[in-house]
Amino acid sequence: MKHIKTNKQSGFTLLEMILVMGLIGIVLAVVGTIQISGLRAFQRQTGISMSHSSLEVALADITRSLRNTTEEDFGEYANGLAADGNVYQCRDGALYKNNELLVGSVTELSSRREGRRVTVTLTLASGDTQDIVVSLRR
Numbered sequence: 001m002k003h004i005k006t007n008k009q010s011g012f013t014l015l016e017m018i019l020v021m022g023l024i025g026i027v028l029a030v031v032g033t034i035q036i037s038g039l040r041a042f043q044r045q046t047g048i049s050m051s052h053s054s055l056e057v058a059l060a061d062i063t064r065s066l067r068n069t070t071e072e073d074f075g076e077y078a079n080g081l082a083a084d085g086n087v088y089q090c091r092d093g094a095l096y097k098n099n100e101l102l103v104g105s106v107t108e109l110s111s112r113r114e115g116r117r118v119t120v121t122l123t124l125a126s127g128d129t130q131d132i133v134v135s136l137r138r
Helices: 014-067
Strands: 075-077 080-083 086-091 094-097 100-104 106-114 117-124 129-135
Touching: 014 080, 014 086, 014 100, 014 117, 014 129, 080 106, 086 106, 094 106
Parallel strands: none
Antiparallel strands: 075 080, 080 086, 086 094, 094 100, 106 117, 117 129
8 A cells, every 4th residue: 555645734824824914903903093092082982070069169159259249248359359358269170269279271260240139150171151140248
């Protein structure tokens, strides 16, 4: 009986390996790009939500002070106001209460008084504005 030699080898050629590695690289690049853009959108939305909730806390604090203030004790000036013994002022892109940081990303604080009624407007760095209207005590 004769033994026939066959030159069969199992495995992949170098060309096949390079092609597969290239395809895997392209798929990973696409998936990575999608992941990164999703993460950036999430971070941006989280930042906006945090700014808005910080703004609501600041507005609640100002509202509380205004409700406890009499007409004689209320004071308003450029980018600030005084109410219930507290001084609120906007400077350096943030809102301060008695020189302590209350909330960041606020570019403007304005107030308008009509009799006992006071309208306070806060403007965020994003351009969003929030108004409150409060009546002062007599």
